[in-house]
Amino acid sequence: MRTIHTKDIVDAVAGMCVKANTELPDDVRAAFEKAMAEETSPAAKEVLRQLLENADISADTKLPLCQDCGLAVYFVEVGDEVQIEGGNLRDAINEGTRKGYGEGFLRKSACDPFSRQNTGDGTPAIIHFDFVPGDKLKIVYMAKGGGSENMSRVTMLAPAQGWEGIKQFVINRVAEAGPNPCPPTIIGIGIGGTFDHAAKIAKKSLMRRLDDTHPDPDIAAKEAELKEAINKLGIGPMGLGGKTTVLDVKMTVEPCHLASLPLAVNVQCHSQRHEEVEL
Numbered sequence: 001m002r003t004i005h006t007k008d009i010v011d012a013v014a015g016m017c018v019k020a021n022t023e024l025p026d027d028v029r030a031a032f033e034k035a036m037a038e039e040t041s042p043a044a045k046e047v048l049r050q051l052l053e054n055a056d057i058s059a060d061t062k063l064p065l066c067q068d069c070g071l072a073v074y075f076v077e078v079g080d081e082v083q084i085e086g087g088n089l090r091d092a093i094n095e096g097t098r099k100g101y102g103e104g105f106l107r108k109s110a111c112d113p114f115s116r117q118n119t120g121d122g123t124p125a126i127i128h129f130d131f132v133p134g135d136k137l138k139i140v141y142m143a144k145g146g147g148s149e150n151m152s153r154v155t156m157l158a159p160a161q162g163w164e165g166i167k168q169f170v171i172n173r174v175a176e177a178g179p180n181p182c183p184p185t186i187i188g189i190g191i192g193g194t195f196d197h198a199a200k201i202a203k204k205s206l207m208r209r210l211d212d213t214h215p216d217p218d219i220a221a222k223e224a225e226l227k228e229a230i231n232k233l234g235i236g237p238m239g240l241g242g243k244t245t246v247l248d249v250k251m252t253v254e255p256c257h258l259a260s261l262p263l264a265v266n267v268q269c270h271s272q273r274h275e276e277v278e279l
């Protein structure tokens with residue numbers, strides 16, 4: 001067994017929160033640059049230029065990329081040869097979130113759904129655990145903005161609706177969302193599992209790098225087909241028109257009940273802030 005102390009987890013999580021909120025990941029920056037080169041509309045080009053300038057300012061000043069520093073979401077892979085010392089893993093991740101959002105002066109957005117009273121420290125984080133072979137602990141963090149999350153949907157399609165039904169639902173969702181999720185967006189799609197699981201794998205799809213290609217050629221082709229169809233909507237960067245409504249579409253497909261076709265569409269804004277650490 002390998003022992004990992006909660007203190008190291010707290011520090012690693014706090015560091016990720018600050019870094020992700022102030023340094024735009026290289027894959028997202030590259031996607032902005034590519035989109036700017038391909039756009040012909042002056043307004044679209046200018047928005048993308050401003051997004052790149054915003055990223056430079058954040059990196060230089062350590063001010064957050066966006067005023068909405070999101071709800072902290074984590075996907076955690078716990079090796080079966082890992083032993084946590086000094087406390088509980090969930091508590092350590094929440095403590096790291098508290099530390100990162102506090103020391104980084106990141107906006108705390110967690111609140112009670114009824115009273116709307118802010119919890120004051122950015123917690124509780126949303127944490128998904130998975131147990132894997134090995135002696136490592138991998139923690140992936142995402143700052144999930146409210147504007148784009150509000151545009152997300154889960155639905156249960158009839159199995160007979162198939163790929164055409166899925167495609168139509170996703171395209172309609174992006175069209176109805178319009179400028180609200182701060183495009184250009186990344187669309188995470190979960191197909192299969194159950195109602196709840198589809199939403200989880202849609203979120204997990206957003207953790208993939210923008211420059212990766214799905215290992216299954218059929219799913220990779222479906223992602224490309226949807227990206228092309230959505231970008232024909234013409235919503236464009238920040239809704240001002242253009243070819244770049246989405247930077248990418250990322251899909252996870254898993255088996256489901258034979259009577260069901262669960263589909264989740266998780267919309268992520270251009271401020272795609274994610275980081276990961278392996279301890």
Ligand code: SF4
Nearest residue numbers: 066145147148182269
């Ligand atoms: S949706 Fe994203 S870019 Fe828009 S305000 Fe929220 S976090 Fe910021």
